[in-house]
Amino acid sequence: MKFIKTLIILFVFSFNINKLYAQDLNAVVKIISTELSNPDKQLIADLQIAVTNFLNNKKWSEDRIQINEKIDCIFVFNLKSLESDNFTAMVEIQSNRPIYGTTYNTILFHHLDRWEFKYSLNLPLDFNDNSYSSQLTSLLAFYSYLILGFDYDSYSQDGGNYYFKKAKNIKDLAINEPGWNMKDGKNNFNRYFMIENLLDERYKTIHTALYLYHLKGMDVMSKDMDKGRSNIIDALAELKTIYNHYPNSMTLFLFFEAKSSELVKIFGKATPTQKNKVYELLIQLNPYHKSKYEEILKSK
Numbered sequence: 001m002k003f004i005k006t007l008i009i010l011f012v013f014s015f016n017i018n019k020l021y022a023q024d025l026n027a028v029v030k031i032i033s034t035e036l037s038n039p040d041k042q043l044i045a046d047l048q049i050a051v052t053n054f055l056n057n058k059k060w061s062e063d064r065i066q067i068n069e070k071i072d073c074i075f076v077f078n079l080k081s082l083e084s085d086n087f088t089a090m091v092e093i094q095s096n097r098p099i100y101g102t103t104y105n106t107i108l109f110h111h112l113d114r115w116e117f118k119y120s121l122n123l124p125l126d127f128n129d130n131s132y133s134s135q136l137t138s139l140l141a142f143y144s145y146l147i148l149g150f151d152y153d154s155y156s157q158d159g160g161n162y163y164f165k166k167a168k169n170i171k172d173l174a175i176n177e178p179g180w181n182m183k184d185g186k187n188n189f190n191r192y193f194m195i196e197n198l199l200d201e202r203y204k205t206i207h208t209a210l211y212l213y214h215l216k217g218m219d220v221m222s223k224d225m226d227k228g229r230s231n232i233i234d235a236l237a238e239l240k241t242i243y244n245h246y247p248n249s250m251t252l253f254l255f256f257e258a259k260s261s262e263l264v265k266i267f268g269k270a271t272p273t274q275k276n277k278v279y280e281l282l283i284q285l286n287p288y289h290k291s292k293y294e295e296i297l298k299s300k
Contacts, residue, residue, distance in 0.1 A: 024063075025144060026070040027055035031077040039082060047087075047119050051075065051140065054125045060144050061163070071151050072096045072105065075143075077115075085120040091139075095147040097154055097214065101222030106214070107258045108150045113191070115139055116178050129166065132173040138180075142170045142191065149198070154214035158207050161199075168195045189250055197250045202242075206251040209238040213259070221266075229270050229278075232263075236281045243285050256286040264292055268299035275299075 029052040033039040055075070073095040081088040092112050096105040117136040127137040145167035149160030171191060174180045182192045197203050212235035221228030242249050267278045275296050282293045 023056055023058065024060040024065050024071060024148060025055050026072050027052060028074045029055070029077070030074065031079065033079045033082075036079055036082055039079070043082075043085075043119075043121055044079070046121050047077075050119070050123070050125055051077075051136075054127070054137070054140055055144060058127070058144075060141075060148055071147055073109075073147050075140075085118050087115070087117050087119060089115050091115045093143050093147075095150065097151060099214075099222070100219035106218055106262060108154060108214075109147055109254070110258045111143075111194075111254065113139075114179065129169065130173075132177075135174070135177055135179075138170050138174045138177070142167050142174075142195075145170065146195070150210065153207050153210040155211075156215075157211045158204075159211070160207070164195065164198045168199055171195050189253065193250050194254070202246065203249055203251045205238040205241045206255065209235040209255065211235075212238065226271070226274075229266060229274055232266065233274065233278055233281065236278065236285065239285050240281070252285060256289065260286060260289045260292055264295050264299075267296045270296075 029048050031044055031048045033041075033044055055073075073093070076092040077089045078092070079087065079089045090112060091114075093109065094107060094111075095109045097108045098105055115135075117139065118134070119136055125137050125140075126133050127141055129141075132138060145163045149163035149167065151160070152163060153160035171180055175192075178184070180191055182190070184190045184192065198206065213232055217228050217232035217235055219228075220231060239252060239255065242252055263278070263282065267275055270278070279293055279296050282296075283290045286293075
């Protein structure tokens with residue numbers, strides 16, 4: 001009898017401990033269907049639930065993640081066409097990271113991609129890391145691993161490498177499907193080159209930049225604003241290695257897609273010396289947003 005009671009206590013204790021831990025993502029899924037003339041509302045609602053459950057209920061990492069450590073992210077599906085069970089959508093993906101000592105969340109990853117996939121009512125979303133299941137689950141898993149990769153990179157040097165490799169494996173398994181080939185998209189701005197660049201030794205300083213920017217820069221600013229800004233400038237300087245050899249690398253595009261507006265806010269109240277230094281770096285590395293960066297010099 002005592003033995004049975006002990007087993008019950010151990011089971012309850014184990015159950016309560018596991019409740020303290022959670023899956024990895026805290027994903028919000030939104031589906032916009034305003035461009036469809038006669039949308040199947042039941043099918044769209046079912047898709048939203050299925051995608052949300054797939055993202056939030058799967059254990060993407062091998063770490064024990066506490067509930068307050070889950071990664072906040074959002075997937076916004078803007079449906080362009082729906083014929084039977086064939087969907088075409090522009091999907092905006094964004095993930096955020098909390099900054100130490102503040103209530104501020106910084107954008108880690110932000111990207112817009114065209115998805116083509118099939119989904120029917122109550123379709124199970126099966127997925128296996130080692131085999132191709134479907135276009136939809138491959139896309140969701142690919143971006144989930146990217147989100148984890150950027151998040152882990154922001155806390156430790158090269159910390160996201162394991163998850164970037166998992167994303168690459170998904171790309172390799174889906175290589176014969178639409179949207180996964182190196183020839184898809186324009187100017188090499190596609191999924192293929194996104195993950196290949198993130199794992200290419202020639203672009204490895206992107207990982208150093210992400211680590212310096214967040215752990216040594218943003219996380220320091222609540223205690224020492226000047227030091228935090230200085231470390232962020234060092235992070236940007238790391239990107240010069242990429243720019244000097246591969247100015248059109250998708251790694252640079254991804255970095256500034258997430259950080260351009262934030263950089264203006266960070267350095268708007270910096271010292272004149274820091275303002276000038278960061279401005280010169282930014283217009284070299286990311287000339288597309290030159291007019292935005294000019295606000296740094298105008299701010300008082």
